[in-house]
Amino acid sequence: MFFVILRIALSVLLLSDISFQSTYDEVYQFSVGNAGLSPLNTTIATNRFNFDSLATAQFWWFYSSILTDTQNVKSVQPLNCTGELCKSYFMPGMAAAILPDASEPPITAENFTNALSLIQHDAPGYQVEFSPIQLPIPTMTLSDCRLYGISYVAIQICLRNQGSSFIAGTLFPFLSFDSSMECLSVKSVDTKQLLEYHRLACGGFA
Amino acid sequence: MTISERRATTVFDRSNLTIMDIVDLTDPTPTNYGPEDFFFFYDIIFATDQTQLNFSTTAQYLLLTTVASFIDLTTLSDAQATTTKLQQLLATPILVFNNAQWDPTTTTNMGKSMGLAIPSYRVRRGGSMLANLGVGYRFIHPLFIHRGGFFVFRLVCRDFTIYLFCAHS
Numbered sequence: 001m002f003f004v005i006l007r008i009a010l011s012v013l014l015l016s017d018i019s020f021q022s023t024y025d026e027v028y029q030f031s032v033g034n035a036g037l038s039p040l041n042t043t044i045a046t047n048r049f050n051f052d053s054l055a056t057a058q059f060w061w062f063y064s065s066i067l068t069d070t071q072n073v074k075s076v077q078p079l080n081c082t083g084e085l086c087k088s089y090f091m092p093g094m095a096a097a098i099l100p101d102a103s104e105p106p107i108t109a110e111n112f113t114n115a116l117s118l119i120q121h122d123a124p125g126y127q128v129e130f131s132p133i134q135l136p137i138p139t140m141t142l143s144d145c146r147l148y149g150i151s152y153v154a155i156q157i158c159l160r161n162q163g164s165s166f167i168a169g170t171l172f173p174f175l176s177f178d179s180s181m182e183c184l185s186v187k188s189v190d191t192k193q194l195l196e197y198h199r200l201a202c203g204g205f206a
Numbered sequence: 207m208t209i210s211e212r213r214a215t216t217v218f219d220r221s222n223l224t225i226m227d228i229v230d231l232t233d234p235t236p237t238n239y240g241p242e243d244f245f246f247f248y249d250i251i252f253a254t255d256q257t258q259l260n261f262s263t264t265a266q267y268l269l270l271t272t273v274a275s276f277i278d279l280t281t282l283s284d285a286q287a288t289t290t291k292l293q294q295l296l297a298t299p300i301l302v303f304n305n306a307q308w309d310p311t312t313t314t315n316m317g318k319s320m321g322l323a324i325p326s327y328r329v330r331r332g333g334s335m336l337a338n339l340g341v342g343y344r345f346i347h348p349l350f351i352h353r354g355g356f357f358v359f360r361l362v363c364r365d366f367t368i369y370l371f372c373a374h375s
Contacts, residue, residue, distance in 0.1 A: 004317060019330045022227055023216055024323035031231060037210070038306040040239055040299060042246045048308070056251040056265040057302065060272070061264035061299045069291065070224040072301055079234055080208050087293065090231070091301055092216035095223040098320070099310040107322070115322035118218040125216070125319025126300050127234060129208045130293045146245055148252035148270060150261075155274045157295070158243040165208040166241070168296055 027115050031105070033099035036123025037091055071095070080165070081131035092125035133167055141165065207296050210234035213317075220322070247299050 045051045066072050067087075071094055078088035095118060138160070145158040158169045212234050217227040254267045261267055276291045305313045 021330050022217075023328050024227075025326065026321040026323045028322040030320055031318055031358075032320050033318075034313050035299070035304065035305065035320060036311045038304045038313040038316065039237070040243055041304050042243060044303060044305060044308040045250065052250050052253065053265050055247065056269050057301045058307070059247070059251045059298055060265070060269050062302055063269075063273070063294055064276070066294050066298050066301060071222075072225075073297075074228050076223040076228060076231070079210060089212065089277045089297070090212070090228055091297075092214055092225065092228060093306055094301075095218045097306055097310070112322045115324050116220050117323040117325045118220045118223070119321040119323050120216040120218065120317055121319040121321065122213055122215055122230070124211060124213050124315060126237070127210045127212055128297050128300060129210075130289075130296075139375050144241065146248060148248065148254070148276070150254055150256040150267075151276050153271055155252070155270065155277060157245075159244055159296075161240055164236050166296070168207060168292060176207075 023118050024119060026119065027112050028107075030104045031101045032104075033101050035093065035098045035120045037125045076127060078129055078131075079127065083131070084128065086131045087126060087133035088129045090125055090127045092120065092123060095120070106188055138162055138167060140169075208295070209237045209239060209300065217323070226325070237267075243301055244296070247303050284304055 045055070048054075062069075062072065067089060073091050074087040076088050076090040078086050081088070098120070140158055140160060144160040145156050147154055147156045149155060159166055160168075213230075213232040215230040216225060216226050217229070218224065219226050225317075241354070252266060252270050252273075254264065254270050255261055258264070271294065273291075277288050301307075
């Protein structure tokens with residue numbers, strides 16, 4: 001009986017702290033032309049036919065699901081913020097956008113069928129972190145905002161540098177200002193003050 | 207919002223190209239993006255001219271109305287959802303408007319190596335008090351094997367770990 005109890009106790013003790021680590025045993029390596037995500041670059045619009053429509057379509061395609069589509073991002077440990085409202089994502093670039101190396105033999109679904117993972121080695125990506133604006137709230141003026149739209153539908157986007165970060169907000173001016181709020185803050189204590197900035201910013205719209 | 211550049215090794219699911227794991231992240235490098243970098247693209251994708259013929263069928267107008275409806279906030283309880291929409295608005299240009307998407311032949315310092323791999327799991331030893339009984343830099347892991355008699359204690363060295371076998375035979 002003693003040994004049975006001892007065995008149960010030790011089983012619990014020894015097995016209660018086991019963790020699993022994913023490992024990936026590579027069976028084939030190959031070179032590619034380019035993999036990863038390159039920097040945001042405004043020059044891509046230069047001398048490109050029909051860029052406006054193409055850019056709009058591309059933006060629209062990704063916008064509504066960019067932070068939930070696991071082909072685009074993965075949550076990672078934050079670098080600069082903590083707490084429930086701190087969100088941190090890493091964008092490694094899409095696998096579908098990898099530029100193949102023409103000198104490499106093609107890999108089909110019939111090759112290495114037991115290799116279920118595709119590994120992109122040492123490629124650049126971008127970590128994006130979002131967190132509520134910290135008090136005191138920095139001054140934001142009209143010059144930090146742009147208004148887009150026409151007489152009956154518009155949005156305003158405010159964006160300014162704050163140290164190594166951005167502070168940002170949006171507004172849907174069609175509604176009464178009292179029911180609109182700064183989007184990066186869900187704390188009511190922040191909301192009232194931010195609404196004042198929005199009212200200031202929206203003066204040009206009315 | 208803070209944006210940092212980091213290199214990493216990314217594991218994708220081969221069947222659907224979803225990201226399974228991100229490992230070997232390097233130290234972050236701050237980016238020098240400014241609001242103008244973002245407004246440059248917002249100016250393009252939200253450009254709507256009411257005087258233009260058939261403006262209401264342009265991609266820009268339709269996107270504008272879509273985004274406006276997304277951030278249409280009517281109650282404070284929608285605040286978190288609206289926050290997410292703003293985050294999406296800010297994150298999308300980073301993913302979409304770059305050379306890797308539009309002109310991959312002109313990119314530099316990109317990843318050059320890929321691999322196919324078999325995913326598996328390794329059971330890691332925990333940090334329980336017993337398992338952390340250390341002898342120098344080595345850990346002692348007591349393993350109890352019950353065979354219905356008495357215990358036999360053995361020490362077995364494997365790698366840098368000492369396993370203490372307490373066999374009951």
